[in-house]
Amino acid sequence: MPIPPDIVCLDDYERHARALLPADIQAYIGGGAADMTTLRDNRDAFARLRLLPRVLGNLRDASAAASLFGLTLETPVIAAPMAWQKLVHPEGEFAMATGAAAAGAGCIASCQASVDMTELARNSPAPLWFQLYLQPRRDDTLALVQRAGDAGYRALVVTVDAPVNGVRNAEQRAGFHLPAHVRSVNLAGFAQAAATRAGPARSPVFRGLVDAAPSWDDIVWLREQTRLPLLLKGVTHPDDAGRALDLGVDGLIVSNHGGRVLDGVPAAIDLLPAVARRVDGRIPVLMDGGVRRGTDVLKALALGARAVLVGRPLYWALATAGAAGVAHALAILATELEAAMALTGRPALAAIDASVLARPHGQGAATFLPETGSPGAGSRLDLEPREH
Numbered sequence: 001m002p003i004p005p006d007i008v009c010l011d012d013y014e015r016h017a018r019a020l021l022p023a024d025i026q027a028y029i030g031g032g033a034a035d036m037t038t039l040r041d042n043r044d045a046f047a048r049l050r051l052l053p054r055v056l057g058n059l060r061d062a063s064a065a066a067s068l069f070g071l072t073l074e075t076p077v078i079a080a081p082m083a084w085q086k087l088v089h090p091e092g093e094f095a096m097a098t099g100a101a102a103a104g105a106g107c108i109a110s111c112q113a114s115v116d117m118t119e120l121a122r123n124s125p126a127p128l129w130f131q132l133y134l135q136p137r138r139d140d141t142l143a144l145v146q147r148a149g150d151a152g153y154r155a156l157v158v159t160v161d162a163p164v165n166g167v168r169n170a171e172q173r174a175g176f177h178l179p180a181h182v183r184s185v186n187l188a189g190f191a192q193a194a195a196t197r198a199g200p201a202r203s204p205v206f207r208g209l210v211d212a213a214p215s216w217d218d219i220v221w222l223r224e225q226t227r228l229p230l231l232l233k234g235v236t237h238p239d240d241a242g243r244a245l246d247l248g249v250d251g252l253i254v255s256n257h258g259g260r261v262l263d264g265v266p267a268a269i270d271l272l273p274a275v276a277r278r279v280d281g282r283i284p285v286l287m288d289g290g291v292r293r294g295t296d297v298l299k300a301l302a303l304g305a306r307a308v309l310v311g312r313p314l315y316w317a318l319a320t321a322g323a324a325g326v327a328h329a330l331a332i333l334a335t336e337l338e339a340a341m342a343l344t345g346r347p348a349l350a351a352i353d354a355s356v357l358a359r360p361h362g363q364g365a366a367t368f369l370p371e372t373g374s375p376g377a378g379s380r381l382d383l384e385p386r387e388h
Contacts, residue, residue, distance in 0.1 A: 003321045003328050010292050010313040010329055017088070017316035024176040025087055029315050031170035032259035038267070039259030042290030045267030049299045050358040054345030062347040064338050066307055068284060069155050069229045069250070071127060073307070074104025075334040076349060077297060079326070080258075080288055080311035081131030081157065081233075083112035086182045088319035093120050096318055099326025101126035103334065108157050108309070111144065112184040121151035129155040131233070133162075136212035138221065140190040145226050147186075156226060157253065161234025162261050163213035216243065223248050233288065236271045238278035245282060252279065255288035258311055269300060276304025294336025301349060302356040 004016050018026050032039030066076035079100045086092035093115045100107035101124065108129040109120055121128055130153040135141045148156060193212050223230060231251035232244050241252055254272045256265040265271075268289030276285050287300045288309035300308050310333070317325035346352045 001321045001325070003324055007320075007328070008332075010317075010332060013313060013316040013320050013325065013329055017319040021088060021319055024171070024174040027168075027170040027174035028087070028176045029312060029319075031168050032263065033261055034167055034169060034263035036170070036259060036263065038256055038263050038265045041267040042256070042259055042269070043292060045269045046290055046293070046296045046299060049269070051295065051298070051340065051344055051356060052358045053343050057345035057347065059342055059345075059347050062338070062342065064334065064341060064349060066349055068106070068307060071106065071154060073106050075297075075330070075337060076301065076305075076307035077103075077291075077330060077333055077337075078106035078108060078129075078286070078307055078309050079314050079330075080309035081108040081110035081159070082311055082315055083110045083184070084114045084178065084182050085110075085315070085318060086114035087179070088315065089322050091322060094123060095323040096314065096326055097124040097126070097128060099314075099318070099323040100330065102323070102327040103330035105330045105334075106307070109153070111159075111186060113186060114182050115185065117144075117147060117153075117186045118151045121153060127152070127154045129153060129157050129231075131157045131159060133159055134214040134218050134222070135187075135190055136193055137191045138218075140187075141218075141222070142225060144186065145222070145228075149226060149228060153228070155229040155231060155250075156222075157231045157233050158219070158222065159233045159257075160214065160219075161236070161255065161257050168260065216247070219244070219247055219249070231286075235275060236265065236268075238274045241275045241278045241285075245279065249283065251284045251286065253286045253288055253309065254305070255309070258289055269296075269303065272300065272305060273303045279304075291333075294333050294338070295340045297333065297337045298340045298344070298346075298352065298356060301352045302354050 007013060007016065064075050066073045079096055085096055089095050093109060093113045097107045097120060106129065107126065108131050109117060110131050111133045113120065117130065130148040132144060145156065229250040231253055232249055233253040234255050234257060235241050235244060235252045236254060236256060244252060252275060254268055254275050256268050268287055272287050279285050284306040285304055286307050286309060287305040288311065291297060291308045291310050292313060297308050314326050314329055317329035344356050346356065
């Protein structure tokens with residue numbers, strides 16, 4: 001599928017994809033939990049952050065390259081784990097990985113991928129990370145971990161923020177269901193969550209659905225099972241970040257699951273600074289949620305992220321133009337990031353800090369942040385860790 005000539009930004013891909021996809025699949029990709037307040041705020045929060053241009057800096061040999069867990073990326077952007085990509089393209093995850101590799105970006109394969117994880121790794125032109133949902137039976141989790149290691153995945157990304165699914169009204173209204181040709185092939189034969197014990201007119205959440213919910217003990221156990229770098233995705237509170245550090249986790253991803261699990265959670269970019277302060281550079285902190293522009297990437301790096309994950313926009317790009325669309329969308333982000341770095345006088349990622357940002361103050365004025373601003377200076381959310 002060719003890239004439509006009028007696509008100049010990531011939002012253009014959504015417009016084209018919606019014209020191609022059935023309403024229920026649109027609702028699945030684009031929807032969020034409940035009233036979708038968090039989904040919207042993930043984007044709106046970036047717009048509330050302002051940038052301070054700098055002039056006449058030395059930009060020779062400038063670079064946006066990033067290094068994470070032994071991988072060098074041409075840009076600090078990673079394709080987020082997204083389930084069932086064959087919903088929108090016959091090559092599914094193969095096309096997503098190919099497009100990410102072509103753009104020099106990272107890619108995380110979903111535990112709920114619609115293609116075999118071993119085949120995906122074998123055919124990917126670049127190294128992959130593997131996203132893991134802890135399974136009801138530890139033997140099943142261990143099987144996935146071993147398969148990931150044997151296939152050459154470079155890191156494990158454990159999603160920890162979805163012990164139950166959020167209530168997604170848009171999907172319910174649209175009647176979303178998986179078509180027969182799409183399934184979570186890597187989970188075939190695994191035990192399912194315990195059946196609900198809820199009676200008529202009773203909630204199933206505490207009566208079966210959370211019986212197999214993972215705990216910190218599972219992270220301790222998982223850390224003992226693998227030498228792969230272990231990242232936790234879905235950490236939003238600094239106390240949880242501190243506990244993860246104590247357990248030997250190698251990285252954190254600040255994420256509210258794209259607003260798909262619990263509505264009313266603050267935007268991911270607003271949650272990032274407090275987690276970054278707690279970690280204090282000891283392990284990489286990444287951020288996921290609401291990134292649509294290269295300027296968003298710059299803002300996330302200024303507030304303490306080492307890289308960002310991008311999800312929905314790449315799903316729309318995959319639906320519109322396959323691997324070429326994914327590569328093109330990521331190239332747009334990279335160009336926008338490099339332009340923003342140049343215009344704020346930052347020749348390398350290491351030069352980006354909170355002094356890139358201005359705090360709105362009064363009518364049209366701006367408060368200038370210190371040149372040596374620490375991650376989180378000027379953030380909107382003050383979520384400091386409690387004293388123990």
